[in-house]
Amino acid sequence: MLSLVLAESSLEIIPQNLQKHPSILSHAKRQQKKPSEMLLDNSWHFAAMKGIKDEIKRGRPDLVHVSVLAATDTPLYEMGQVGVHLHTTNNHTITFGRNVRIPKSYHRFAGLVEKLFRDGTVQGAENQLLNLDRETFPEMINRLGPSQVVGLSTEGKPASFEKVSSILDEKSCIVVGAFQKGHFSSQVQNKIDCLYSVGNISYDAHVVISRILYEYEKRHC
Amino acid sequence: MLSLVLAESSLEIIPQNLQKHPSILSHAKRQQKKPSEMLLDNSWHFAAMKGIKDEIKRGRPDLVHVSVLAATDTPLYEMGQVGVHLHTTNNHTITFGRNVRIPKSYHRFAGLVEKLFRDGTVQGAENQLLNLDRETFPEMINRLGPSQVVGLSTEGKPASFEKVSSILDEKSCIVVGAFQKGHFSSQVQNKIDCLYSVGNISYDAHVVISRILYEYEKRHC
Numbered sequence: 001m002l003s004l005v006l007a008e009s010s011l012e013i014i015p016q017n018l019q020k021h022p023s024i025l026s027h028a029k030r031q032q033k034k035p036s037e038m039l040l041d042n043s044w045h046f047a048a049m050k051g052i053k054d055e056i057k058r059g060r061p062d063l064v065h066v067s068v069l070a071a072t073d074t075p076l077y078e079m080g081q082v083g084v085h086l087h088t089t090n091n092h093t094i095t096f097g098r099n100v101r102i103p104k105s106y107h108r109f110a111g112l113v114e115k116l117f118r119d120g121t122v123q124g125a126e127n128q129l130l131n132l133d134r135e136t137f138p139e140m141i142n143r144l145g146p147s148q149v150v151g152l153s154t155e156g157k158p159a160s161f162e163k164v165s166s167i168l169d170e171k172s173c174i175v176v177g178a179f180q181k182g183h184f185s186s187q188v189q190n191k192i193d194c195l196y197s198v199g200n201i202s203y204d205a206h207v208v209i210s211r212i213l214y215e216y217e218k219r220h221c
Numbered sequence: 222m223l224s225l226v227l228a229e230s231s232l233e234i235i236p237q238n239l240q241k242h243p244s245i246l247s248h249a250k251r252q253q254k255k256p257s258e259m260l261l262d263n264s265w266h267f268a269a270m271k272g273i274k275d276e277i278k279r280g281r282p283d284l285v286h287v288s289v290l291a292a293t294d295t296p297l298y299e300m301g302q303v304g305v306h307l308h309t310t311n312n313h314t315i316t317f318g319r320n321v322r323i324p325k326s327y328h329r330f331a332g333l334v335e336k337l338f339r340d341g342t343v344q345g346a347e348n349q350l351l352n353l354d355r356e357t358f359p360e361m362i363n364r365l366g367p368s369q370v371v372g373l374s375t376e377g378k379p380a381s382f383e384k385v386s387s388i389l390d391e392k393s394c395i396v397v398g399a400f401q402k403g404h405f406s407s408q409v410q411n412k413i414d415c416l417y418s419v420g421n422i423s424y425d426a427h428v429v430i431s432r433i434l435y436e437y438e439k440r441h442c
Contacts, residue, residue, distance in 0.1 A: 104283045
């Protein structure tokens with residue numbers, strides 16, 4: 001099965017050293033949640049996040065949500081022909097159980113992921129919906145064991161989505177960055193066999209994901 | 222310029238007769254908003270919505286949000302080569318100003334649309350970001366004046382996205398339903414010149430939008 005990895009996704013629980021910041025505390029109170037069980041979100045916690053390490057790559061759960069939907073709402077995913085995996089900036093990895101439907105409602109998605117970070121797993125009636133691990137990007141790739149790792153980034157060799165899909169087989173792994181700005185870290189880049197750029201401009205991750213999976217689907221299904 | 226219309230979008234302010242329902246009042250209190258200025262949202266207001274007219278086509282602002290992003294985050298939209306228009310189940314229409322970037326954060330999107338429903342317009346620093354009108358679907362199409370109206374629905378003639386994009390020109394209008402279940406109303410259907418079905422299964426609106434705009438972009442840009 002083809003693998004899609006969302007690398008360095010902007011998805012994490014509010015780190016301990018920010019949990020007492022006034023902007024976090026007031027948001028937590030309104031949400032009736034504990035700061036230690038809430039997702040870091042730039043749109044609420046901007047003041048608290050100012051100047052933290054890797055600031056531009058963090059606190060965008062909205063962007064990760066839309067990117068996940070671009071993958072899991074495709075016929076390819078419904079047919080069980082692509083596995084969707086999430087790697088975060090903090091080296092957590094999330095595995096989606098077969099045919100898990102991710103809620104389009106953001107607050108439901110956030111609730112699901114917050115539960116996952118708290119409990120390590122989210123169980124459905126019949127199967128595991130989501131599973132959380134502590135794993136670096138190279139460890140995750142080694143576990144998946146793909147035939148090749150194909151990355152998409154503006155730093156890559158120019159190619160069309162059609163061209164990239166033509167070199168993919170069902171044991172390949174596609175890597176897309178699920179962060180707002182910046183490039184892959186060297187740890188990610190070092191595990192990528194071929195890096196392609198699919199346009200002159202910087203695409204949103206969800207646009208890249210929907211286009212590459214669509215081209216793969218046309219060719220392989 | 223190509224037009225994309227999201228028809229019968231599940232986007233409306235909580236109707237007056239539901240504003241005093243306990244599930245609405247408690248949600249409004251928590252959000253520190255007035256029920257008369259909040260979007261109807263099935264994921265919060267399920268109990269209040271039970272049995273209302275056209276229930277399955279209403280209260281899915283999350284779905285509309287993801288569908289709008291699938292259009293406005295494309296290079297085609299950034300190049301000013303597709304106009305995005307929203308028609309709602311209650312016969313409101315929303316026009317997006319040129320190159321308006323829609324927030325990926327759902328609560329920001331909801332805040333923007335709630336402001337639009339309250340004030341009738343959302344103004345940016347230099348131009349109008351969003352504009353609201355009272356208009357039926359046929360009135361909207363007459364105003365846009367396209368060369369042809371091409372609808373996408375499981376009730377249409379089978380065709381691929383490539384095939385549909387091949388018949389589009391830059392004066393065409395594509396119509397996609399931005400609701401969860403059901404089909405176009407007869408008022409919408411009667412204004413459609415050709416109706417196509419792009420798959421055996423029912424696709425999410427955002428998947429249809431991203432694929433048809435991508436095929437159009439490949440052919441015309």
